[in-house]
Amino acid sequence: MAASARKAPNILITGTPGTGKSTLAGQVAERTGLHHIDVGAIAKDSALYDGYDDEYDCPVIDDDRIVDELEDKMAAGGNVVDYHGCDFFPERWFDVVFVLRVDNTLLYDRLVARGYAGRKLADNVECEILQTIVEEARESYASEIVHELRSDAPDDVDINARRTGNV
Numbered sequence: 001m002a003a004s005a006r007k008a009p010n011i012l013i014t015g016t017p018g019t020g021k022s023t024l025a026g027q028v029a030e031r032t033g034l035h036h037i038d039v040g041a042i043a044k045d046s047a048l049y050d051g052y053d054d055e056y057d058c059p060v061i062d063d064d065r066i067v068d069e070l071e072d073k074m075a076a077g078g079n080v081v082d083y084h085g086c087d088f089f090p091e092r093w094f095d096v097v098f099v100l101r102v103d104n105t106l107l108y109d110r111l112v113a114r115g116y117a118g119r120k121l122a123d124n125v126e127c128e129i130l131q132t133i134v135e136e137a138r139e140s141y142a143s144e145i146v147h148e149l150r151s152d153a154p155d156d157v158d159i160n161a162r163r164t165g166n167v
C-alpha cells in the first residue's frame with residue numbers, strides 16, 4: 001500500500017539498545033494516539049523466534065514472521081514502531097525514521113543498569129560508536145526521511161516527543 005493510502009503515518013524509532021526508543025515511543029503514542037508497536041515485546045509474546053544466540057544469551061527474532069504479523073496494522077497506518085534494527089522492515093511501511101543517538105558513556109551506564117556485561121555490553125557500546133544503526137537506516141530508507149535525534153538527558157524525551165509527534 002502506498003504511504004498516501006494510509007489514514008495516518010507510520011513512524012519508526014530505531015537505535016542501539018538503551019538509547020531510549022521504548023521511552024520515546026511510549027511518549028509519542030500518548031501524545032498522538034498512534035499505536036505503539038514494541039517489536040521485541042511482540043516477538044516475545046508470540047514467540048516469533050528463529051533460534052537462540054548463545055553468545056548474547058537471547059533468542060533470535062524471526063524477521064519474516066514479524067513482518068507477516070505486523071503487515072495489516074502497518075498497511076492501516078497510525079503506528080509508532082520501536083526496534084533496535086530496521087533493515088528487514090519493508091521500506092514502504094514508514095513515512096519517517098528517527099534514529100536515537102546517545103553519548104557513549106551514558107549508554108554504557110544505562111546498559112550496565114540493565115544488567116548487560118562482557119561481550120554484550122562492549123558490542124552494544126561499539127554499535128553506537130560505529131553508528132551502525134544510523135548506517136543501516138540510511139541504507140534502508142530514503143535519506144530525506146531519516147533523522148537522528150539525541151537522547152542524552154531526560155529533557156530530550158520531551159523535546160523529541162514533540163518533534164517526533166509533529167510529523
Ligand SMILES: Nc1ncnc2c1ncn2[C@@H]1O[C@H](COP(=O)(O)OP(=O)(O)O)[C@@H](O)[C@H]1O
Pocket residue numbers: 015016017018019020021022023024110151152153154155156157
Ligand atoms: N533521554 C533520556 N535521558 C535519560 N535517560 C533516558 C532517556 N531516554 C531513556 N532513558 C532511560 O534509559 C534506559 C533505556 O531506555 P529504553 O527506552 O528502555 O531504551 P531502548 O528501548 O532503546 O532499549 C531507561 O532506564 C530509560 O529510563
